[in-house]
Amino acid sequence: MIAPSSLPRLFAHAGSRPLSLEEHEVAFRRFGPLASVLDELEASGLVGRGGAGFPTTRKVQLLRSQRGHKYVVVNGMEGEPAAHKDNRLLSTNPHLVLEGATQLATMIGASRIAVCVARDNQTVVHHVEHAIHERAGEDSRGPHIDLHTPPWRYVAGEESALVHWLDDNESLPQYRPGRPHILRIGRGATLVDNAETCANVALIGRYGAQWFRSLGTPEHPGSVVVSVTGAVTRPNVLEVNLGTPIAAILAAAGADPNPQAVLLGGYGGAWLRGEDLATPYSNEALAAYQLSVGAGILAVLPREACGVVEANRVVRWMAHESARQCGPCAFGLPALADDLLDVVRGGREGIAAVARLKERCGVIEGRGACRHPDGVVRFVRSSIDVFSADIDNHLRGVPCAGARSRQRYLTVPALENEEELIWE
Template sequence: MSGAALTLPQVRWLGTARLTAGLDRHQRLDLAAHTRVHPPLAPLDRDALLTLADAVDLRGRGGAGFPFARKARATLATADRTGAPPVIVVNGTEGEPPSAKDKMLLARVPHLVLDGACLAAAAFGAEEIVIGVGAGGPGEISVPAALDERDLPCSTRTVCLPERFVSGESGALIRGVNGLPVLPAPLKARAADGGTGGVRRRPTLLSNAETWAQLAIAARLGRDGYAEVGTAAEPGTILLTVNRPGADPLVAEVPAGTPLGPVLDAFGLAPGEGVLVGGYHGAWLPPLDAVGAPLSRAGLAGLGATLGAGAIVPLPSDTCPVGEIARVAAWLAAESAGQCGPCRRGLPDAAEALAALAAGGAPPTAVEDARRALGAAQGGGACSHPDGTARFVLTALDVFAQDVDAHLSGPGCGRAVRGALPLPRAEGVRLEVDWSRCDGHGLCAVLAPDLIRLGPHGYPASSTIPVAAWQEHDARRAVNQCPALALHIQP
């Protein structure tokens, strides 16, 4: 298969290349190139594989960092109890704009990911392997091509899912595989338990693409070889997506525990106004803290941050931090499933307060309004989306406090919003208010309470309102029933 048919993220590494081995010579490792770069993989039985995963403290690399062996044991316990063989799921969806590491793995080294999944499937007696990929992404082409090249221990299929932020949540992914809407389940159910939480109600072991690739590396190197790099508590390497202003992101492999400063230096970047670590569910670090921040779970936790999926975004000095945060907060609110209170009210309320702050002339309570809305949203959602969004915004308000004060006390920081934080091209619709017609009836706020807020004089507080997919029905109802014909849907 030609690499020209794929969008191939650029790759760099500091120190030893493991996941990225061979990519200095090949655009993509087909099976022949893969077997030249990586030695043969000996099969492991169930106990040996679990022991290895424990020994290297293999954890999920999709954001939550849950221990792989604990998740596998829970899945196997259900399989033993029910007699239903498990299903192995590779989460290769990546709907977060600043993250590209899993796209890189599926596009350029798909056999390394499949090695880990097949190793587990054989050891655990799996019934099926399912690889979830983003529709329209490189995995849609690369993974089926790789499957055609190799022998597989069980039935294996690729499922293409929409590239939305919440599509990568484990429950949403499994619902998509089962033919249901790709949204987090309203009621939490563990994939390991099967039932409504599993693929076809089978006990399901789900991990993201990097986790499966790391398992394949650990199986080849063994515990001691795997621990030759990294820290004592967190051995091995990690994949980062390093975002660069005005350029495509780089995927970098570095030893766990590497300070962030040298990583930025290696790619010609500065910490700027602050650095986002962990992507749009991560946390902001001030420049001085960012330079010395160890890129490990424990190191970042000590700074109040999280490694998450490994996305790194330094914010340049020539853009307005408040405006950048407001853009992403609005996008995160629109990307929610809209199934529970935190996403229906908390995130939109916070986004609206931030938009007013960025525009200037916000009420003195704007920051506290945002904090209050996000505080109420934390811990109450059906998934982690409200909590991650709150962490992103609340740490930004602290790190960019000087800019926030400038927007509260006057016209703002004086800098344009340059779109330094990556977002996908806008899709969907927006609701617009024709002020020449609006009479302040207030009916629109009754018909679409999660979308339209009224100002102190009874008129809509905003003239242009982004409409999330779950809000579109109410938006069209408000348009159709507006007595003054003052509302319009625009693409």
């Protein structure tokens, strides 16, 4: 058996149905006992694949220093409408995710693992349920694994909201005075990692740090799973080598080869201009544009689309997804959406709205209990910058062809009473 030293890794052996536990053990047969999985994890340089990019070992060390009952939470909520990667992973290699979670639980001394999948996604729920059932009789001394199915919402996948749900059935983010901050279920310290991070921990546990670092860049090692959406022949989930030029990833996904811009990091992320697609897909290369890989989403906007209309749709939906606990978020985000609508409509109101948008972003930023409003502010600022030509056209009363077309590119769930902008 040869270790998957090239791609695919996480999707090695993946087929049209989930691998059973027996198939998983054959496919990813251990090379041999490692001296210490924790040492290997540290040497691997793995950073979380859920969005924040926090070093996995630092989280583990923090939790190891805690006493009493502890928990591991596997975040498979996939709150971003444009993301499909964790669902794909849990539907093909669920045991890789569960094995990584078990390794993490052993490292921190946790007795329970809670796997969280949105209840709206019944297929994935079924696959995970089956995989947990298969493992139940394997090792009675190992941590107990449960499946939890919160309702799907954008903020429900935020890690403190997930822990809040497990603690008392409320999907509301919790105020965290500073990071890193230890989340708790009851009094039990809780480690939250997303499904892809757990799967990488499992592979590092089996093949070691050196193997893991044989892909990616020295600063951002390994492979990453990317959801490519927007102007693509069909939404695609690809595992790619970190450091691959973004243009090459888009080509592999059958995306528009000459797009206007690509949104990175989901709806709390920012845009990369079409001229910059030779940039390697890694945190250190993207830092030059104040961007990061984030939650592994590339949403492609073609030249014929209107960036302002698309930004308005996203911000309106993100405002709707606020948990409405904090004023800047509950009132500020709908105001940003209204301002963007004024810009779309153009004229004198639009000119005033551009000034208001900039001012509001400064007022909202950093004032929510969670990072939801900060993400929206980042997205709005980036949209104003990257689509400045579109904005100028709207302000002059000449909306672009993209605005007049009914074709939209970003995946945004429909809202009740939403007005569709139509020009005659």
